[in-house]
Amino acid sequence: MPKQLLFTKFLNGHLAAPVTALLEAVHVHPKHPQAPISNAFAMEILVFLVLIAYFLIVRFTLSVEKPGAFQHLAEMTNGFVEDQGHQIIGHGSERFVTYLTALFLFILLSNLMGLIPGLESPTADVVVPLGMALMTFLYYHFHGIRANGAAYIKQFLGPVWWLYPLLFPIEVISHFARVLSLTVRLYANMFAGDLLTLAFFSLVPIGIPLIFLGLHLGVAVIQAYVFMLLATIYLSLAVAHDH
């Protein structure tokens, strides 16, 4: 049995049998049939529940005359992302704000979760950032094709026809490298932050690790912002029209 957090243990205690059956049905054999749910997945579920609760609270307390604290917070986040989108993408950025805000909030909450004892960052497991990077990859290609139609292929080709065979593979590789760099940047930052705190905790168990927890707090916020910023920039490049 792997080491489980409290919430993972709770989930595995109630859902181990159906989840294992589901995984067996798609020919995936979990290493521990008694505990198929990993810590990262349980933490993701937790983030999901918290965000859903937050959105529901915001939705049901919406008011024009007396905006509550949650509404102020939600408006601030949305306004911040909207500002970024408008600055980078320009005209037509409104339709991306929902996705970018959700991405930003999810990553921010996932990153900050590692600071609470008894919980850990789901983003410190490499598959979680990979999932978000792949989703962003599909999302911006979808919108690129939607905005440019068949002319989207021109973005992968060079300015003149005899450069096409040379530039096409390079562009394709560079687009896949975006997935790699998005994944590794978030994963390695979170993982290294946890490791750093742990290393100093084993050297000096009192006081000093707090400094690194503070550093980790800054890194968590910055990395969530950077992920959102890069997603915005990739979107802006994908939907740009060549004039």
Next chain:
Amino acid sequence: MKKLQYLFMSLAAMFLATPAFAQSAVNGGSAAGQWVPLAAGLGMALAAGLCGLAQGKATASATEALARNPGARPGIFIFLILGLAFIESLALFTFVIIFLQVKA
């Protein structure tokens, strides 16, 4: 004076050698395995040092630009954060590769 110099040099060589001898038992005793911790440390130090240099250069330019033209703050801020993230990710690639190699 000359003798002291020789003494310290030989001492330094011996101190360098002891961890190498001690390590050979840890990493399965293979001849190549004993250099893994040394290579990991040196690689990470190189990556971190050069990353620090590059980030310092980027930040210096950004602050200079900000001092010359405080009105361009939002644009400069985005590019600064973006540049720092890209530079930092290079050091993190090194970290991930070291982590994968040392554990295996």
